Amino acid sequence: MSKLPQPFPEVLLLLFLISIPFNVISETIETERTVLLNLKQQLGNPPAIQLWNVSSSPCSWPGIKCTDGSVTSVSLQDMNITSEIPPSICKLKNLTFLDLSDNFIPGHFPTLLYNCSKLQHLNLSLNYFIGSVPGDIYQLSTLVYLDLSDNNFSGNIPPSIGGLRALKELRLQYNEFNGTFPKEIGNLSKLELLWMAYNGFVQMNIPDMFTQLKKLKYLWMTATNLIGKIPEGFANLSSLEWFDMSKNNLEGPIPSRLLMLKNLTNLYLFNNELSGKIPRPVEALNLVEIDLCRNNLTGTIPGEFGMMQNLVFFNLMSNQLTGEIPAGMDQLPVLKVFRIFANKLSGVLPPELGLHSKLEYFEVCDNQFTGQLPENLCAYRVLLGVVAFSNNLSGHIPASLGNCSTLRTVQLYNNQFSGEIPPGLWTTFDLSVLLLSNNSFSGELPSQLGRNLSMVKISKNKFSGNIPVGIGSWSSLTVFEANGNQLSGELPSDIASWKSLNTLDLSGNKLSGQIPAAIGSLPDLLNLDLSENQFSGKIPDNLANLRLTSLNLSSNKLYGQIPDEFDNLAYENSFLNNSNLCADTPILNLPDCSSKPRKLTSKYLPLILSLAVFIVIVTVSLILFVMIDYRSKKRGGDLATWKLTSFHRLDFTEENIVSRLTESNLIGSGGSGKVYKIAINESGGFVAVKRIWNNKKLDGKLKKEFIAEVEILGSIRHANIVKLLCCISSENSKLLVYEFMENQSLDRWLHGKKKRSTTIGTNSIYHIVLDWPTRMRIAIGAAQGLCYMHHDCCPPIIHRDVKSSNILLDSEFKARIADFGLAKMLTRQGEPHTMSAVAGTFGYFAPGKINREFYGSFVVKSICLLDLYIAEYAYTTKVNEKFDVYSFGVVLLELVTGREANCGDEHTNLAQWAWRHYTEGRPEVEIFDPEINDPCHLEEMTLVYKLGLICTSTLPSSRPSMKEVLLFLQRHSRHPKKK
Template identity: 40%
Template structure:
């Protein structure tokens, strides 16, 4: 044979097989690939050069027959309609497309998947009705369609599944009622229908027919009426969750027949009556939560004798005492009973035999001493007992509890000295002993509490010197020690506390001078040293504290002149009265707005009443001459004002502005007039134009800068694409909300004007504009990671103030990067409260809105279909802002396809890792800290509202995410500690 022919035959023999050699199942899968968008090239291994698809990504085959038996493609960023060609694979028993972007409706063709046992299409974008044909798949055991947009009712055919064990339909848009025919599917072991906007309906008694059921999750289904007694027949049930509904009546005694139940969740309903007797039958019970109901009576001893891991009965109306049996629970690690009317003493052996980690019995009528063995097992983290009548001393053993991280004992009757070691517990970040009868000194051992951020010891009888060691606690944000008997000088070491935001030492016996070097308190918002024995002069350094809003030095013996540097401050409150100050008032404060700020200073002169009184001869003549001068000057000003007003009125008419000066309303002490504002509202000063109007930058005559938002006239409002018109006037909402808010991380509203045709809002000017504009522009490189971290923390503290510290709480409803403004030092402040909502009501439950408010990419999933607004919606939106800071990307980007930023991050993390998510502008040296903040953002954007932490918890998590705090707390792995979303009463806000 010629050599050339031999080489040709050899080449043909060794060549890879052609597409004709790929078997039929492979060809079907290639058709699937053609019908899907695959931006990550997850299906790149699917090609026609193989003879079988068994080695392709996501494909598994039976080892003997080589037929495809599983298609598993989770989190692959696949998009497009459901690929019906998958149902032509005759042996496929498992099909999972979890967490992709499969869209359109699910056709009836899926019934052709005759051998399917496991079908998982959860967390996609499927719409329309649930397909009837699913029940025709005879082998189907698990059906998971959760986290989609299915609507309509549950079809009658769903009562005909022959062998279905798991039916997961939670987190969709299903309406109607829970159908009774589901009781016909006797093989069911899991029935999860939670978080669907169902019509108000009862739990069908037929559910009791599902005797194999192990998991029943009906949370947030708009259920009403009583819990049916038929549930007692669910002898295999392990998890019963009926929370967040409107169930009423008593907890049925039949519930005690659920001998296999491990967890019972009944919180946030309207249940009444007493806890049922016979709960000692529930020998497997580990967690029982009947919080936020209207229960009465006492806690049965038998419940407390169970091996509980968690008992939550807070926010009920329970009356009576806490039985001693609860102390005998060997596995009790969490005891929360706050917001009840429980009385008596806590069991003396509580914590002695159980690894107690968290105890919260706040807002009850408990008395007696705090049990001494709460930390016997050495794992107690949270000790919260505020608003009770506990008495006696703090137990010595608590001073040895090095696991403690949060201590809140406010408003009790505790007395005696605090154990020395208790002051220096290393993990405590919050120590709240306010309003007791505690005495003795603050121990120098406080230096050991290096994690302390908040120290609250006001309204006690603490005495002695403030220890120098307090200045070594670099994490301190707040010190409140007012209304005690502290003596000596303010330690100079306190000026080292650069994170300090509030210092209140008022109503003590502190003497000496205000220490030098306080200019380091750049973040100080409140300084209250009133009613002490301070002497010397007021330091001019106070004028450099740009964030200071409240300054009270009254009731001391301060002397000398008032520093003119104080005019640099933008104070909401100033009180220098009852000192020994002298000289002339600084010009900024020589007006009636400050008439009560300087009284009781005999040597202080100015035009305010009760200042610098004059008597006798020439002084009287001089006084008369001054009065005449004032009258002449006033007449001149009056004439000039009339002329100016006339000219301005003509200008108004010409420009059709029609602003009525008489309509102005101020919320702070102003150093400018209305005319200063209106004369600068021309197009040359426009710095922004948005959904509701224009924003002007106005430079006042004194050099101060303000921002003025001029809203479009009524009936002529415009709304940007992606936004929805609010249900009430933006002007009224903004004024109602911002007019009463005072916080360093909330933008200040100076004043407003409403003349009908024109609405003006005057804010403090933020030189660096909005976070969104800066982050997503060419200037994004200016925001290095430390700056972004600071912005996240500032904004979180602002939102936490709205949710937890405002009474009633305020929900912003339009949290986004464009509504977070940056000052000259890139400090962040939350702005734009045009659609904010005050949350009212006894239980502060989620409140329904008539329309959606918010911006595309930031709206929480549940808000889009329930129209129920609470803090959890804000938390989701803030989570998106965190993800923006980490990635540098906008929330909705064409590059994501039909996904948003949240889903894009999940998919990218699964396939490529953290480095492909982080903004390339950021320095990789901060990778671990960035990763920790990313985790917080993902927690906040959890699709289920109940799984999102409160804003108070978010602030704490962000603080702990700092690399500095990680190293100080001894963490080496870069991981966050676990967080729990059931918090004490003061943390609840109006969230669950």
């Protein structure tokens, strides 16, 4: 038998060497799989990474990337992680990329990451980190990308951050830094992006060392409390593309050579105190957006702006600019936003504006322009707003605006326009605001209005003729002011269709006939002025049903007795110059109607009887409750009759709960039962127990609420929704056991009596005011919970009783939505849901049923002055969730004003009161809670106030979705947090 040939020693050595990498890779994969599976467990087994398992390679797992068989990238963003980062993460020896953004990770900056020796990309944004950035952060010397934005970091940014010499991107925006930032950032010679916006630093000048960042492309330092001048050296940063130092206290001139940077595309310096002339942008002809509004800039607009072929956004509003608009501005091919209002500009408007670009916003109000409006503003049919009030413009409204279907607001008041309104303008589908007062317009009113037109002001013009019978189709109006015209004839009873109307002013016309009784059926009417007309007959009695804040029927031909409800000094000027009106008292200086007694007894007898019956029922109910409660206690709660159903792992039994339902543990009571604070272990753990008592009259309703609470909270999980641990049932009682919220409910903090001790948990403390940042975090947290219910649950869930008392706060004031007894799961996503009974709480109720889809009911005093342009919200056909949106809007108004939901003033609830304050054009600061009226937060408070108004719009389709609400709060808060 022949021998097999033996391989040469060199071949054996080669085979051995080839096998080594495969063995190493296999061992590496096995080790890293173990590390990652341990990491998964330590992070609480997030559902999104359930595919991580022992039977597959980590390189194929979601969120994991490998290079040469070794894990180099871990991406766990938006995984609902609530625990701290485990140290084991750095056992991945080749880790270069780590993204843990958009979670709920608590604690201080994770210095354990210093052990990740190859880490280049670190993203910890949108979490709950607190404390300061450590002084030894330079140990992360390999970092190229660092994102700590959208957290709660505070204190100073340490100078040692300048030791991260490899950094190309540094993102620190939206934190709570309240100290200083270091000049040493200027040492980061490779830095291309620096974002530090929306932090409350102490007042600081811009360090000159920042002008050493030669590779810097993007600089964002909005709202960072900067003072002093902008260093001239920024003009030497030739790579600069994006420069934003808005919302600071910068003063002095704009560096003369800043606008000569060839690569500069976006320049934002709005809301400062900059002065002097705008530098000539001789070289910066690549500018795409320029915003220098709300400064003290003087002089003329440089002519070079008319040469910027890439210019899309142009905003110089609210300065002191003079002269004319440069030639060529109407020839720019991509211009969309033209905003120059509130200056001292003069001359005629460029005649071809809108003809050569897709113009969307044309806002030139509060200047001294003469001549006509450009004829082709809507040539591309994308124009959203024409705002040209308070100029010296004349001529007709261009006919093309009557065919502009995209228009949402037209504001031309306080000019010298004349002629008739183009017919199509009245009926434009998207138009919501039409303000034409103080001109010389003529013609008759149309019988049809656009279905979304909510505000029409045509006062002090020359409109004539009758008010058409077809005004019933004007059903979307909230404000109609037509005083000071030449209208005649009778006021049609079709006005009863104007269910959303809150202001009606027809004074100073030639209207006649009787005042229609239908006006008394308008549920939202607050202001009524029919003075200086020729109305006759009696004042309709049902006008007294209205909750009017102003009423003027003076200078007419009315007769008879005024309604008793108006016979007080609040209406002393409401009935002047009506010679045949009378009253029963001399309060209003009207003649005495008669001496016959007023029928107070018959009028109030039903009310008195109702109150008596109510008192009897309440008394009997209390007696029965005491008896039932006593019998229940006497039986000792036979544990054999109690049944426990758990929804989470528990460290207590039903005996722990039932045996401690004593008066000493009682912390609250309400319409459906009592709430107890129960200790479940010796180390200080507590739960909250809601006990629903058995009352035959309420039994069916309470049973439904109990089932709804269990069905919903037992099946959903979210960090901003209160956790239902279990339910315990017996024949006579039902117990719901929740996680205990140390700081109880939001309403106790907002509306507790000042200067008295308030019990919080087991401690008695003096009244503490919630500061604005805390209120903002609560708003975002509650919005996250509702957004999850509306958009992430299948089927969606509507709460139906959102209010400040149902927003609970844990020991760190993190918000939880609670009390789901009225909640409903929508059977099919996107379909309307019929509610069988009235739900909710007074003050948080959305207005009555809406039969039409409507868009844009937000009352816009001046679209120029709104940072929030409401007309840009998308249409929606779903109205069910909008019930919650309205209630949440009331909560936002509570947070801003400190007032209770049902307490606006004598005649209104909070939402109505806030709306009236806005429509009257009064300063927002007047209604802010004086205990938190901090100038540092006025802008945030103003935006939240406006958002509260939008959410409480009368019509559901005018309200945003909770997803839009949450996004807005996150974008405009210094403490944003996604769900």
